[in-house]
Amino acid sequence: MDLIQLAVPVLLKGLWVTAALTLISVLIGFNLGLGLALMRLSANRLLSGFAKYYSNIFRGTPLLVQIFLFYYGLGEVSLIRDNALLWWIISDGSRCAVLALALNTAAYTSEILRGGLMSVPVGLVEAGQACGMSRMLRFRRIEFPLAIRQALPAYGNELILVVKGTSLASTITVLEITGYAKRLMSQTFAIFEIFAIAGILYLVINLLLIATIRLLERFLMRHETQSRQGLSAPRPQGSAAVL
Structure with missing residues (x-):
């Protein structure tokens, strides 16, 4: 009990750092x-090729290696x-971690x-074009809203990976949840208890994130849900149709 009272306030300090790293990295x-x-x-x-190779490089190499290259390697240039x-x-571990997480x-x-x-669907884009919409207006009103609905479940998984990826920032002296957990471990030698509490904090963050993504997904799909409910509603009971 004394260990919990000691560890929780310290790890909560790292919770705010973890949240800040996640939020800034995701926005960028x-x-x-x-x-x-x-x-x-x-x-x-040229543009297509650059985006393709960028994606292949950052998805094909470990995030930890990228963090080390940014923090230790770039300083040598x-x-x-x-x-x-x-x-x-x-020059700062937190800013370097944000850079690596954001690019990854x-x-x-x-x-x-x-x-x-x-x-x-191509037909929707062509319909918008036939109505005289500009390319930017079509993207803002048709393409992006439909695309984000389809991409939201997969993007929710990516957000969870970003939260867990912030733990690697502790390797470059950033005191987030894992960083404080390492410090407490060296002071108390209670390895299992300290990291169990840290794991629970990560779990709580991700469960809240999952719940938020599901609420957002329901909000974006509310029109389709209402349409399905309308189609499946029973016909009103009344007099027989006249043939």
Whole structure:
């Protein structure tokens, strides 16, 4: 009991860091991933090729390796050391972790959104074009809303992976949940108990995230649900139809 009273307040400090790493990384990664998905679907071979190779590189290498390359490797490049902005980014563990997480999730997000955009019926796009909609207006009102509905379940899984991926930030001195758990472990030597509590915190975060994704999915699919309920509703009882 004393161990729980000692560990929980300390690990809750790391909870806020974990939440901040996740939120910032997802915001950057989603927008970058959307841009990459559009580049991948572009008729321009240069843009399409860049997005394809970007996705292959970041999805084909471990996140831990990417974090180490950004934090330890880029600091050895003189061009980056001489640039104030770039050095400001990689000189701090938290900012470097956000950079690695954002670029990594952008690669997965681009593939998820690309699949969603490809699932949009061509007839709807052509109908919007026939109504005089501009390309941006068609994307905003037709393509993106339909694509996000299709991509949401897969993207929810990606968000969970980002939350779990933040634990790797502890390897570059970031004190998030796992970082504080390692510190407590070295102080108390209660390995199982400390990491069990840390695991419960990650589980709570992901369960809340799953519940939020499901609520959002129901909200986006509410029209189809209402349509199915209307079709399956029994006919009102009354007088027989006159033939």
